[in-house]
Amino acid sequence: MASVTYRNVTKRWGDVTAVRNLSIEIPDGEFLVFVGPSGCGKSTSLRMLAGLEEITEGEILIGDRVVNNVAPKDRDIAMVFQSYALYPHMTVYDNMAFGLRLRRTPKQVIDERVREVAASLGIEQLLDRRPRQLSGGQRQRVAVGRAIVREPAVFLLDEPLSNLDAKLRVEARAFISKLHQRLGTTFIYVTHDQTEAMTMGQRIAVLRAGELMQIDSPSNLYDHPSNVFVAGFIGSPAMNFFDNVDLFEEGGKMWVDTGYFRLEVPEARYDLYRPHMGKQLTFGIRPEAISHPNYQPADIRPSLIEANVDVVELMGNEKIVYLEESGKTFLARFDPRADITVGQRTGAVFNMASMHLFDQETEQALQ
């Protein structure tokens, strides 16, 4: 059990800066997810915590102890690797017992713990097998088992699900979430997949090019992204952006003119947005905030426009509709019953209660 603190941590490889001035406090028992596109420094951040990479500048603390110069084995951590990194010449049992044996744990204790953990993961019947005789999902469980059998203070997971197929991945997500609830240990999880981040993390740290863009709870990240990058990265399909919009007041109301259509801003935002009038602004709205006029939710701030239907993707529970207006394409999630055909013109209702405005220059949200 331990908290983890990144204090102004920087990692450089020669001229390349992989992580820049990262500061995060992770309380004991939290499930934190590092997410970002490849090359954003999320794995490097985790590997510095594990002791597999040197820290160029700054400090990392596990509990109250600065671990910059502590060997990986003395950091009281365990890690699940993307490739699982099981020892191919050892049985599952030996794989799990390896760390305990190196720590000279009594044989009986090892046996007890390995069997207990194996039972809790449903891999008891595999204990005598070797890694190559296991399926991907089984290997993944063994890798997790090898990590938890040591009862570490911090549990590190580096893209542990990316080698599984889609169906197994959904199961494994729930399995790891449950594991965190049961163990109550600090979990730090690295992924490039925003769905994994959203479904599993208590807090999510979004990184881009070595910099922390935002760290917050999944719902805050989704509803109140603090910049264009986070807004575009979290959520699928991604948020629609309209650059160079015009924000103005007319007839006692505030409007956004995207250049294609004009939308009404809810009164609650007037005071917030008024100082920014005249700046170059980006307007953002998520596809789920755009609905078909006949199936619009009750409690929204509707603003109706018209557009051409370009592509329709029926997902069963919804229709992803590519709308087009004067060459600008944007996505909407319509009710599956919405009667639309490609090439037709349709009405679309924007729920302006969930609109976003960003300063185009700084890419920061106005909030």
Place this chain on the structure above:
Amino acid sequence: MNLIIAWIIFGTLVGSVGTYLLYDERKRNAEQGALLGAAVGAVGNLVLLVPLWVYTFMRGEGEGDQPVIGRDPIQPRHFIRVALYAFLILMMIVYLLPVYTVLMTSLKPRAEADDLDTVWNLPSEIEWDDLEIGSFSIRMPVGYATALEEFGPQLKNSLLLTVTATILSALMGSLNGYVLAKWKIPGANVLFPLMLFGMFIPYQSILIPLFQFLNDVNLGGTLYGLIMAHVVYGLPITTLIFRNYYAEVPTEMLEAGAIDGAGFFGIYRRIVFPLSLPGFVVVIIWQFTQIWNEFLFAVTISNEDSKPITVGLAELSGGEAVNWTLPMAGAILAALPTLLVYIVLGRYFIRGLLAGSVKG
């Protein structure tokens, strides 16, 4: 049918040419057996090669199950395949002829071995002798008994030298490879090529300094000195083989070991070493053969008590009238260990050399 006729003609031709050459060679002795031998050779050729042809033909038939329009029964590729096999078998026989001679001569009584005219013949009789080893004795052809008696200490030297030097250079090469492949050490990019450079230094060029050095450290003429020379000379190749082998071992696995609690040597001993069997097989075969067969270092560094079998064999030639049985039996005995190593470990050798090229 046409093909069979074509084959018989071809086989007879090959057989006849072979036997004619054989006959021509033997004619100067005008032995009656020669003609018979030629006939046997021709028939042998046919007998040996016809099944081969049948095999290739039947394989062709198997493929023919799929309807092929306008399929010609005489396929040129069959003919080429058979010709190829015939050629290969011929070459194999040529290649094995000296081995045959050595083996036969080693079994012959002395008078018969000295007669060049009967060099191709089987021994007319095999003389047996009892070799006393401690309290019990083994019955074996007289040539081998003498050779074992004569070369015994040198075989022992060779074995001691080869086994020790092979194991040492393999272990050290493995550690070198582990460090160079998996640990970031400053200067590795300079160090490794320099080490490889050692492979290309000819033995001859370092012979004198090596000799002087070993004398200076009081190892001149000893087996230890020879072992050391071979270990050092073997390091470049063993390091290279292991480094390339370990490059295929996923680094994440070693990192997992580091987090699990293993240190530098712990990771090597518990994770890297147990995975090294194919690498060790390659290195052991290579080093064993090299060191066992090596002559130049051996003849320079060793003295009367420490000389290995290669030197012993060489010293037999020249001097008084040679008893050919002895060196031939000695040669067979000297060739056996490397042969055994190949037979036992050979299949790993191929696998080891190819490891990683097929699957990452």
